[in-house]
Amino acid sequence: RKEVEQDPGPFNVPEGATVAFNCTYSNSASQSFFWYRQDCRKEPKLLMSVYSSGNEDGRFTAQLNRASQYISLLIRDSKLSDSATYLCVVNDSGFQKLVFGTGTRLLVSP
Amino acid sequence: NAGVMQNPRHLVRRRGQEARLRCSPVKGHSHVYWYRQLPEEGLKFMVYLQKENIIDESGMPKERFSAEFPKEGPSILRIQQVVRGDSAAYFCASSRGQRGEEPQHFGDGTRLSIL
Numbered sequence: 001r002k003e004v005e006q007d008p009g010p011f012n013v014p015e016g017a018t019v020a021f022n023c024t025y026s027n028s029a030s031q032s033f034f035w036y037r038q039d040c041r042k043e044p045k046l047l048m049s050v051y052s053s054g055n056e057d058g059r060f061t062a063q064l065n066r067a068s069q070y071i072s073l074l075i076r077d078s079k080l081s082d083s084a085t086y087l088c089v090v091n092d093s094g095f096q097k098l099v100f101g102t103g104t105r106l107l108v109s110p
Numbered sequence: 111n112a113g114v115m116q117n118p119r120h121l122v123r124r125r126g127q128e129a130r131l132r133c134s135p136v137k138g139h140s141h142v143y144w145y146r147q148l149p150e151e152g153l154k155f156m157v158y159l160q161k162e163n164i165i166d167e168s169g170m171p172k173e174r175f176s177a178e179f180p181k182e183g184p185s186i187l188r189i190q191q192v193v194r195g196d197s198a199a200y201f202c203a204s205s206r207g208q209r210g211e212e213p214q215h216f217g218d219g220t221r222l223s224i225l
Contacts, residue, residue: 004152034213043201043216044153087152096141096205097166098214102152 001026006088006101013108017078021104023071023088030099032091033064035073037084038103044087047073078108112137114217115184116202122223123192131187131220135204142185143214144177147199159185189222197224 006023013019025033033050048055050062050071061074071088085103092099115134123129135142140161145153158166159179170177174192179185189196199221203214 041199041221043218045216046213049213096143096158096212096214097155097168098143098145098153098203099155100145100152 002101003027003092003099004088004090004101006104008102008104010105010107013078013106015078015080015108015110017108018074018076019078019106020075021073021086021088021106023073023101025069025071025088025090025099027090027092027099028066028069030069030090030092033071034089034091034098035060035062035071036087036089036100038087039084044089044100047086075106078106080108080110082106083108114202114204114215116200116217116220118220119218120221120223122225124225125193126191129189129192129196129222131189131200131202131222132184133187133202133204133217134184135202136206136215139204139206139215141205141207142179143203143205144185144187145201145203147201147219149198153201156187192222192224194224197222 035047036044037047038044050064054063059076063072085105087103088101090099144156147153155169157177174190176188199219201219203216205212
């Protein structure tokens, strides 16, 4: 079983749609959780940290369920510029050792 | 822009040669991480360094790969006697602190191609 699992997609949605990505992780001792975004042949960029209480940043909402070891990302009112691969990332220790999922690809069309 | 700087952006080597990848962290960051991304795969942790110290090298292949972060100058990831399977994108990241919730900021990577 992979340490961090994501649906690879692609998710094809029209502009304005709401889309949700899910992610599960295997290590119950994982400490910190993030969503990163990676454009084709570019570096990963931090989208948002994920907290147990859930958090929102504009059109983006992230949720964490520690009991189920499940993380989600909701994107509302999708824009063409949201087209990218979304990486679910878990920090497996008290120190900084990030474990990446393989990513979910999103394609937003006009 | 004082982000993570990696060079070169692209590096081509023949089998058996050495590859040296350089990374300058964000100004003020003393924690550096190297990750490797093989084609169509996710990023994999390789090594975590602080100035002059290797903290965690659990993701480094046992042979041919080494990393350093000297007191002065950039962090270096060195691959000796490269093979075709070393072709990948190598990303460096840095953080201000070592606490797990501190975000890591990534450079734009070095794409290594082995002929």
